[in-house]
Amino acid sequence: MDGKHMQIGEVAARTELSLRTIRHYEETGLVVPSARSQGGFRLYTEADVARLMVIRRMKPLGFTLDQMRDLLEATDRLDSRAELPVGEREELLDRVRDYRETARQRVAALRTQLARAEEFAATLDECLTSARRP
Structure with missing residues (x-):
C-alpha cells in the first residue's frame, strides 16, 4: 500500500466505529471506499475518515x-x-x-x-x- 489508503480495520480503530457500522454506512451510501485493493479489500483515505467522523458525531445528536x-x-x-x-x-x-x-x-x-x-x-x-x- 502507498500509505495514502487504509484498510477498514484501521479506519474502524481511528473512528471508533465497528466494521459492521462502517459497512452499514457504505450500504446506505453515506460513505464509499475510495478504492479497492487487488484482493477486493475496501481502501479508505483521510477524506473518507473525516466523512465517517461527521457521521459519528451526528449520530448521538x-x-x-x-x-x-x-x-x-x-x-x-x-x-x-x-x-x-x-x-x-x-x-x-x-x-x-x-x-x-x-x-x-x-x-x-x-x-x-x-x-x-x-x-x-x-x-x-x-x-x-x-x-x-x-
Missing part, C-alpha cells in the same frame, strides 16, 4: 441517515471545485446553518438531561449516606 446524507451532500457541493451559482451556494450554506442550529439545540438539551441525571445520582448518594447513619 439523533440525526437520521437521511439528514446525515443531506448534510454530507451539501458540504460535498460546497467543498467541490465547481463554480456554484450564487443562489445554490446560499441555499447550501443555509442548509448547513440549519444543521448547525439544530445541533446546538440538541447539545443544549443533552446538557440539561445530563445535569438532571447528575442531580439524580447525587440524590441517591445522599440517600445512601443518610441511611448509614444510626
Whole structure:
C-alpha cells in the first residue's frame, strides 16, 4: 500500500466505529471506499475518515441517515471545485446553518438531561449516606 489508503480495520480503530457500522454506512451510501485493493479489500483515505467522523458525531445528536446524507451532500457541493451559482451556494450554506442550529439545540438539551441525571445520582448518594447513619 502507498500509505495514502487504509484498510477498514484501521479506519474502524481511528473512528471508533465497528466494521459492521462502517459497512452499514457504505450500504446506505453515506460513505464509499475510495478504492479497492487487488484482493477486493475496501481502501479508505483521510477524506473518507473525516466523512465517517461527521457521521459519528451526528449520530448521538439523533440525526437520521437521511439528514446525515443531506448534510454530507451539501458540504460535498460546497467543498467541490465547481463554480456554484450564487443562489445554490446560499441555499447550501443555509442548509448547513440549519444543521448547525439544530445541533446546538440538541447539545443544549443533552446538557440539561445530563445535569438532571447528575442531580439524580447525587440524590441517591445522599440517600445512601443518610441511611448509614444510626
